[in-house]
Amino acid sequence: MNREANVIAALVADAALCLQQGRADLAQRLCRLLLSADPGHAEGWHLLGMTALRRNDSSAAILAIGRAVAIHPSSSVFYGNLGNAFAVGNDVNAAAACFRQCLILNPASVGAFYNLGNTFRQIGRLPVAAVHFRRAVTVAPDHVDSWNNLGSLLQQWGCLADAQSCYRRAVTISPQHVQAYNNLGTVYQAQAMTDRAATCFRHALAIHPGYTEADYNLSLALFEQGDIGQAVARLEAMAAREPGHVPAAMLGVIIKLYDGSPDLRDLLQAARRWVRLAGLDGPAAITRATECRAETRLRVGFVSGDLRSHAVAFLVIPALEELTRRGVQTVCYSNCAQTDAVTERIKRGTTAWRSIVGMTDQQVARQIHDDGIGILFDLSGYSRFNRLPLFAVKPAPIQIAWVGYPATTGLPAMDYLLADRYQVPDGAEVHYQEQVVRLPHSYVCFQPPDDAPQVSILPAVASGGITFASFNVLKKVSPATIALWCRVLSHVPQSRLLLKAQGLDGPETRERYRTLFAERGIAPERVSLIGRTSRLDHLAAMGQVDIALDTFPYSGGQTTLEALWMGVPVITLPGASFASRHSLGYLSTVGLSELVAGSPAQYVALACDLANDRQRLAALRAGLRERMLASPLCDVRAFGDYLTAALMRIWQLSRDGQPPRGFSVEA
Numbered sequence: 001m002n003r004e005a006n007v008i009a010a011l012v013a014d015a016a017l018c019l020q021q022g023r024a025d026l027a028q029r030l031c032r033l034l035l036s037a038d039p040g041h042a043e044g045w046h047l048l049g050m051t052a053l054r055r056n057d058s059s060a061a062i063l064a065i066g067r068a069v070a071i072h073p074s075s076s077v078f079y080g081n082l083g084n085a086f087a088v089g090n091d092v093n094a095a096a097a098c099f100r101q102c103l104i105l106n107p108a109s110v111g112a113f114y115n116l117g118n119t120f121r122q123i124g125r126l127p128v129a130a131v132h133f134r135r136a137v138t139v140a141p142d143h144v145d146s147w148n149n150l151g152s153l154l155q156q157w158g159c160l161a162d163a164q165s166c167y168r169r170a171v172t173i174s175p176q177h178v179q180a181y182n183n184l185g186t187v188y189q190a191q192a193m194t195d196r197a198a199t200c201f202r203h204a205l206a207i208h209p210g211y212t213e214a215d216y217n218l219s220l221a222l223f224e225q226g227d228i229g230q231a232v233a234r235l236e237a238m239a240a241r242e243p244g245h246v247p248a249a250m251l252g253v254i255i256k257l258y259d260g261s262p263d264l265r266d267l268l269q270a271a272r273r274w275v276r277l278a279g280l281d282g283p284a285a286i287t288r289a290t291e292c293r294a295e296t297r298l299r300v301g302f303v304s305g306d307l308r309s310h311a312v313a314f315l316v317i318p319a320l321e322e323l324t325r326r327g328v329q330t331v332c333y334s335n336c337a338q339t340d341a342v343t344e345r346i347k348r349g350t351t352a353w354r355s356i357v358g359m360t361d362q363q364v365a366r367q368i369h370d371d372g373i374g375i376l377f378d379l380s381g382y383s384r385f386n387r388l389p390l391f392a393v394k395p396a397p398i399q400i401a402w403v404g405y406p407a408t409t410g411l412p413a414m415d416y417l418l419a420d421r422y423q424v425p426d427g428a429e430v431h432y433q434e435q436v437v438r439l440p441h442s443y444v445c446f447q448p449p450d451d452a453p454q455v456s457i458l459p460a461v462a463s464g465g466i467t468f469a470s471f472n473v474l475k476k477v478s479p480a481t482i483a484l485w486c487r488v489l490s491h492v493p494q495s496r497l498l499l500k501a502q503g504l505d506g507p508e509t510r511e512r513y514r515t516l517f518a519e520r521g522i523a524p525e526r527v528s529l530i531g532r533t534s535r536l537d538h539l540a541a542m543g544q545v546d547i548a549l550d551t552f553p554y555s556g557g558q559t560t561l562e563a564l565w566m567g568v569p570v571i572t573l574p575g576a577s578f579a580s581r582h583s584l585g586y587l588s589t590v591g592l593s594e595l596v597a598g599s600p601a602q603y604v605a606l607a608c609d610l611a612n613d614r615q616r617l618a619a620l621r622a623g624l625r626e627r628m629l630a631s632p633l634c635d636v637r638a639f640g641d642y643l644t645a646a647l648m649r650i651w652q653l654s655r656d657g658q659p660p661r662g663f664s665v666e667a
Contacts, residue, residue, distance in 0.1 A: 011037075016047060024054040042072035050081060058089030076106035083115055092123050110140040117149060124358060126153055144174040148183060155187050156358060158337030163187045178208045185217055189224070190338075192532050195506025197221045212238070216248050223251065225509050226474035228259050246278050254382045257407060258475055258554045262577040264431035271382075271410025271433065280392035281412055298651055300328055301373035301396060303356075303364075304404060305335040305385020309342045309535065311558035312379055312404050317342075318447040321349040322640035328647075331371050333364065335385045361387070365395035374398060374654075375647060378414065381405015398654050401434055403444060406557075406578035408432040415660040416650060419443050422585030423578045435660040437646050440667035441632035442589045445639035446561045448628070452539045455567035455625060458618045460546050465494035466611040469545035469568070471538070471559045474501045474509070476551035479516075484573075484600055485549055486520035488607045495611065496526045498545055500538070505531030542566040546617060547610055555583040564590065564628060567621035569610065571595055573603045590624075590631040632667075642667075 011030050018027035031048035035041060049064030065082040072078060083098030096119045102112040117132035130153045136146035151166030164187045170180035185200030201218035204211055215238055222231040232255060238248045253270045256262055275281050300323065306312035324330050330350040334343070337357045347353045352371065356364045364387070368376065376396035380386035381404050391399050394413045401409050402418040410433045417424070417434035420443040429436040460466050468488060470477065477499070489495055497517075503509050510529050517527050530541065539562060542548075548563040550556050550572035556563070560570050560583045572583035574596065584596050595610075597603035610617055628634050642665045649663065 011044075019047060019050055019054070022054075024051045027051045040071055042068045042075070042078070044068075045071065046075075046078055046081065049085060053081070053085055053088065056088060058085050061085035062089065074105060076102045076109055076112070079105065080109065080111055080115065083112075083119075087115065087119060087122075092119050095119050108139050110136050110143050110146070113139060114143065114146050114149075117146065121149070121153065126156070126358065129153060142173050144170045144177055144180065147173065148177065148180045151180075151183060151187070155183070155190070156337055158339065160187050160191050160338075164191075176207055178204045178211055178214070181207070182211065182214045182217060185214070185221070189217070189221060192502040193506065194221050194224045194503045195508045198225070198508070212242055212245060216245065216251070219248065220251060223255060223258075223475055224473075225503055225506075225512070226477050227512070228255060228475070228478065231255060232259065244277065246274075249274050249277050250382055257577060257579045258478060260480075260553065261575055262553055262579070264428060264576050267407050267577065268410060268431045268433065271408050273410075274382075275392075275410045275412070278389065280389060282392075298328060298374050298647065299331065299372050300647065301331045301333060301368055301371065301376045302350075302379055303333045303335065303376065303387055303390065304379035305383070305387075306379065306404065307332055307334045307343055307346050308336060308338055309340050313342050313346065314558050315403050315444045315446075316379060317346060317349065318445040318636045319639065319643055320346065322445075322636050323643070324349055324351060326640060326644060328644070331373060333368070333387075335380070335387055356387070361390045361393060364390050365393055368395040374651060375400060377402050377418075378409070379404040381407070381409055398650055398660075400437075400650070406582070408434060416662075418646070419578070420585060421664070422588055423581050428576070429662055435662040437650070437662060438664040439639075439642045439646065440665055441642075442585055442639075445636055446565075446586075446628070446633050447636065448565050448625075448634065449535075449539065449562070451536055452562075452565060453536075453543050455621060456543050458546060458614065458621055459544055460614060460617070465496060466492055466547060467496055467498055467545045468492075468547050468549050468607070468611075469498040469500070469542070469563075470549055470551060471500050471542060471563060472551045472554075472556045474503045474513075476554045476556070477501070477513075478551065478553065480553075480600075481549075481551045482516050483520060484603055486517060486522050487604050488549065488611075489522055489526060491604065491608045492611045496528065497522075497549075498528045498530065498541070500530040500533075500541055502532035504529045538562075539566060542568055546621075547571065547607060549607060550583050552580055553577060554579045555581065557582045560586055561633075564624050567624045569595055569617070569620050569624070571597065571603060571607045571610070573597045573600065586633060589633045590627050592627075 011033060028051040031044055035044045045064050046068035049061040052060035052064060062085045065078060065085055069078045069082055079098045079102040083095045086095035086098060099112045099116045102109050113132045113136035117129045120129035130150060133146045133150040136143050147166045147170040151163040155163035167180050167184035167187060170177055171184060181200050181204040185197040188197035198218060198221040201214045201221060204214035219231045219234040235248055235252050238245060253274050256267055256270055304312060320330055331352040332346060332350050333354045333356045335356050354367060373396045375398045378391055378401045381401060383405055388411060391411060392413050399414050400416040400418055401414050414434050417432055417436050419436055420439050423443055424436050485497060489497060513529060514524050518524060542563050543566050545568055548568045548570040550570050552573045553575050555572055563570055570583055574581045574584040587593060587595050597606050632638060646665050
């Protein structure tokens with residue numbers, strides 16, 4: 001009898017060792033041999049179930065570990081692994097019940113707390129998940145995976161500082177935890193600390209060179225730093241290794257707007273390629289087309305990840321509030337957990353607000369259906385926090401791309417693109433997947449900020465020299481742009497350039513830009529670099545410069561409007577793309593088309609001529625606000641008329657059973 005017990009003990013030990021070494025097939029054979037000798041051996045059934053788990057055979061694992069639990073119901077370990085088997089089989093309720101029983105048997109089981117956290121996270125009960133991750137690190141302060149997952153939840157809720165603390169704790173406990181380093185990088189990125197973000201991603205790749213997520217995130221960080229060449233090189237290498245990586249392919253489409261001289265045909269083809277890669281080119285399920293045609297009251301929805309202190313929100317707010325004032329029911333669907341005072345204003349100015357953070361496309365589509373939305377706007381396109389796959393299933397009968405992404409989405413389910421004659425001139429509409437609707441003046445309305453400082457006298461009067469400036473994000477500051485800026489500085493003695501953008505707080509990025517100017521003969525003392533500040537300080541900085549030099553091939557948008565409001569004329573060089581023509585549209589609408597260059601040489605000439613004509617420059621500065629207020633650019637009511645006319649015509653076409661078709665709204 002002792003000999004038989006010794007044999008069984010040896011089989012248990014050997015099976016456990018094989019399982020630990022990853023030899024699941026041999027472990028399975030040993031377990032079956034053991035159970036043939038002792039069918040009631042609980043640990044034998046448990047180990048057999050664990051071999052099944054290694055093969056992702058949840059059904060076999062549940063049967064085997066269930067037998068172990070029946071034989072030995074007081075084992076917390078058995079209940080914990082039975083819960084894991086149910087979790088692999090996506091039976092989250094059964095999994096949660098097992099983990100709870102595990103905690104009844106062993107209240108200090110960190111694994112049970114951790115697994116409960118993952119289970120509740122899987123079913124979307126995120127606050128409950130966070131409670132269990134916190135309990136896990138209370139029981140075991142060095143449980144690195146719980147710190148990492150807790151950080152991920154906090155980051156999803158927009159609690160970036162707390163998320164950063166969790167990730168930093170995780171990498172302190174486990175310096176080789178590649179996922180925690182990658183996550184720490186993403187939270188730095190969300191806080192506009194791109195240098196620190198890039199360092200984290202590089203560290204993750206040093207630990208695990210094939211970690212695709214970190215590779216993609218590093219490409220994104222380089223892009224945000226304005227290092228387009230390096231970002232493109234990494235993305236091309238990723239595409240060669242992993243051609244099906246959808247986020248990397250999407251980033252590749254976005255970068256085309258910033259790199260070189262974007263061709264409209266190429267932009268359309270690139271967007272369509274991404275749509276096919278993402279599987280969004282199939283037939284869309286229009287959930288409410290028939291019943292919407294029978295409705296008489298229009299409900300309009302807006303989907304965005306930027307309904308906060310962001311250029312998209314500032315450009316959309318006037319229209320949102322005007323539509324609501326006119327009795328149009330407006331519903332905002334926010335895909336970003338970060339909120340601020342701008343978010344609160346949007347909430348007050350619309351009929352309803354929905355947070356869709358963490359919701360599946362199917363869940364959001366059902367919400368849009370229940371809200372009775374007839375026209376659904378996309379305000380993100382390919383940008384961060386977008387929900388393009390949601391639009392692919394056509395949750396509303398009419399879908400319109402606007403503001404958030406200045407190019408075609410390439411999405412067959414996107415019916416219209418809202419533009420104007422400057423952004424999409426006659427003939428260019430053939431290069432857009434969507435039908436183009438042109439508003440008569442500007443495709444957006446500008447509402448001047450209430451807290452903007454007063455326009456000061458021309459700074460050159462006090463300084464004696466002209467201060468040029470750019471306030472656009474770094475990814476817009478292309479090598480060609482810097483080359484032209486250096487030509488301008490070389491032609492205007494005693495001039496200097498102020499470059500202000502988030503990301504310039506980082507020493508690595510600052511040094512890179514100083515080098516770019518120095519390589520073109522511009523001394524470091526002639527270039528001032530300022531990083532991120534408050535919005536009020538941002539506007540105040542605009543008041544300290546004489547002339548703004550626009551970027552290309554992606555021009556300023558909200559930045560151009562704010563510069564003009566602060567009395568700063570903007571020199572721009574538009575191209576063929578929508579993204580390159582924002583400043584062209586704004587300047588033309590306020591009657592300043594003479595600041596629009598037709599070539600790089602003319603761009604330099606316009607900047608130099610204006611810099612050398614102080615009287616003209618001072619007069620422009622003094623009258624810019626009045627000029628803007630008198631233009632259609634700031635006429636919210638007229639813009640509301642044009643937008644309402646466009647929406648009603650689109651709505652009527654749908655109710656009449658007509659396919660989408662482009663048109664222009666007359667002034």
